[in-house]
Amino acid sequence: MTAAALASQVGKAARPDPVVTVAKTAGMLLLLSAAAPVNLAVTAVALAHTTLARPSRRTADRPRTVLISGGKMTKALALARSFHQAGHRVVLVESHKYRLTGHRFSRSVDRFLTIPAPEHPDYAAALLRVVLQEKVDVYVPVCSPVSSQ
The missing domain is CATH 1.20.5 (Single alpha-helices involved in coiled-coils or other helix-helix interfaces)
Known part of the structure; x- marks a missing residue:
């Protein structure tokens, strides 16, 4: 054959x-x-x-504005939900590259802003602008495992 x-x-x-x-x-x-x-x-x-059966939002004794970086990550969204549930205002920031993350549409996020990537020279200045503009009381940095090495 x-x-x-x-x-x-x-x-x-x-x-x-x-x-x-x-x-x-x-x-x-x-x-x-x-x-x-x-x-x-x-x-x-x-x-x-x-x-x-949605849990009601508590009113904090001293409501704070919380800024959370790393807005594309699930752990940032989990933190945003916890702070929101506790009665705080949540501002989520992420780099321009990930501006279309679904977390920006969460009911727990009061404001979503984009800033330059952490490696960019203007990162610190942009973060400071957000802190002043939004009157942030608490900053919670959230980073990926790769960038924490």
């Missing part, structure tokens, strides 16, 4: 039967359609629970 004949047989054996493929696809669509009402009900219950 030649190499070309062997290659053509291998190619034929690897192709699935179109009837089987259509049957599998139709079966999967049927299962997804059957599960859709259950998924919709679970989603509605979860949405109602988060909307109605």
